[in-house]
Amino acid sequence: MTYNKCLLADYLSKAITKDRLFYKQKDFFEKNNINLILNKTVEKIDTQNNTIYFDYNSNNNQSLTYDYLFLGLGTNPIIPDVPGIKNLEKIFTFQTYEDILKISEFIKKYKKLSVTIIGTGLTGVECSDVLSGMNLDINLVSKHNRILANLIDQAGSKVLEALIKDKKVNLLKEEILAKIEANKKSKYLLTFQSGKQLETNIIIFAMGTKPNTELAEKSEIKVDKGILTNDYLQTNIHNIFAGGDVINTKDILTGKSTKSNTWPDAVNQGIIAASNMLGDKKVYPGVLATISSHVYNTTFVSCGPVTNPPEGCKIVIKKDSNFYHKYLIQNNILIGFLMVGKVDNVGKLRNDILNKTQSPYFY
Numbered sequence: 001m002t003y004n005k006c007l008l009a010d011y012l013s014k015a016i017t018k019d020r021l022f023y024k025q026k027d028f029f030e031k032n033n034i035n036l037i038l039n040k041t042v043e044k045i046d047t048q049n050n051t052i053y054f055d056y057n058s059n060n061n062q063s064l065t066y067d068y069l070f071l072g073l074g075t076n077p078i079i080p081d082v083p084g085i086k087n088l089e090k091i092f093t094f095q096t097y098e099d100i101l102k103i104s105e106f107i108k109k110y111k112k113l114s115v116t117i118i119g120t121g122l123t124g125v126e127c128s129d130v131l132s133g134m135n136l137d138i139n140l141v142s143k144h145n146r147i148l149a150n151l152i153d154q155a156g157s158k159v160l161e162a163l164i165k166d167k168k169v170n171l172l173k174e175e176i177l178a179k180i181e182a183n184k185k186s187k188y189l190l191t192f193q194s195g196k197q198l199e200t201n202i203i204i205f206a207m208g209t210k211p212n213t214e215l216a217e218k219s220e221i222k223v224d225k226g227i228l229t230n231d232y233l234q235t236n237i238h239n240i241f242a243g244g245d246v247i248n249t250k251d252i253l254t255g256k257s258t259k260s261n262t263w264p265d266a267v268n269q270g271i272i273a274a275s276n277m278l279g280d281k282k283v284y285p286g287v288l289a290t291i292s293s294h295v296y297n298t299t300f301v302s303c304g305p306v307t308n309p310p311e312g313c314k315i316v317i318k319k320d321s322n323f324y325h326k327y328l329i330q331n332n333i334l335i336g337f338l339m340v341g342k343v344d345n346v347g348k349l350r351n352d353i354l355n356k357t358q359s360p361y362f363y
């Protein structure tokens with residue numbers, strides 16, 4: 001069934017129930033005349049005969065024909081190919097409902113565990129936050145010199161890193177995993193490229209994801225890291241559309257190709273592609289990357305190129321003991337903002353960016 005991935009950490013911490021996670025129930029699909037097919041993997045698309053095949057190589061081979069096809073295939077987690085990683089039992093990712101079930105089952109079984117989370121993007125930090133409340137020893141490993149390096153600048157990361165320290169999470173920075181060895185105490189010995197070592201009971205990889213493009217590539221659908229789509233979210237095959245994390249889309253500010261990787265963008269792309277498939281033509285304007293989350297009792301929101309401001313853009317910082325704000329202004333127009341701690345006016349500021357509104361407030 002369909003669930004909201006953004007709420008996986010909340011489900012693991014028991015802050016929300018299963019009903020809230022699985023936000024669309026079976027009757028939604030029945031009422032809307034949608035034939036919901038679960039637990040099937042599409043293995044082949046025959047674009048000449050408009051047919052998709054499930055379990056293509058088995059005797060149970062099934063197919064469906066289509067007039068239009070939408071590909072919302074998402075991403076796969078990245079797991080590093082380091083010596084010793086093959087056939088390990090206690091390694092996990094933090095991407096799906098099944099991952100959460102496996103992690104919570106394992107944690108329940110053992111009293112005192114050490115958990116190492118590798119990756120300090122949004123999922124790694126959210127995962128460490130939830131687990132730090134469960135009486136476990138947590139190591140959080142970043143290859144960067146700060147956490148959330150693609151979303152937050154150095155000063156903003158510092159605010160969150162202080163809170164992580166308060167929760168007794170062991171944060172390791174600028175460390176890259178080099179090998180894993182199973183030792184006698186049924187623990188894993190992790191060795192990093194720097195030579196540093198640590199022992200852990202389980203490893204959770206949160207090192208980012210890559211678009212799940214294999215099916216498209218096999219089917220002559222054009223891919224360049226993600227599935228390529230035009231302004232109508234149509235692929236190079238006229239009756240196949242795509243959206244969500246699997247596509248490359250364009251940055252609304254620069255027009256440059258970028259990855260789509262947020263829930264609201266995926267939803268919006270699904271709606272626009274559906275409209276276009278029904279003949280009601282709508283242009284997809286592109287993404288204004290905006291990510292927000294609540295971790296370690298603090299909210300943050302990152303919008304636009306805050307970690308990589310364009311040359312010549314003016315930067316306005318406002319801060320106090322409990323918040324840090326950064327605004328990026330180009331030609332008197334707001335093009336991005338970062339808020340850590342106190343978060344306000346997000347909708348208005350986003351609209352100012354999208355509408356290219358002059359921002360006298362900052363002068």
Ligand SMILES: Cc1cc2nc3c(=O)[nH]c(=O)nc-3n(C[C@H](O)[C@H](O)[C@H](O)COP(=O)(O)OP(=O)(O)OC[C@H]3O[C@@H](n4cnc5c(N)ncnc54)[C@H](O)[C@@H]3O)c2cc1C
Nearest residue numbers: 005006041042072073074075095123244245261262263266
């Ligand atoms: C832990 C976590 C926290 C997140 N938090 C946030 C957040 O706070 N805010 C935010 O905006 N975004 C967040 N995201 C990102 C957000 O969840 C994604 O951007 C969104 O889910 C993308 O939707 P999608 O439909 O493109 O892909 P997905 O939700 O990944 O869905 C793709 C589906 O396609 C299925 N599939 C793939 N290949 C096949 C095949 N061959 N046959 C049949 N089915 C197939 C997959 O099994 C999957 O069910 C988070 C993600 C994670 C993992």
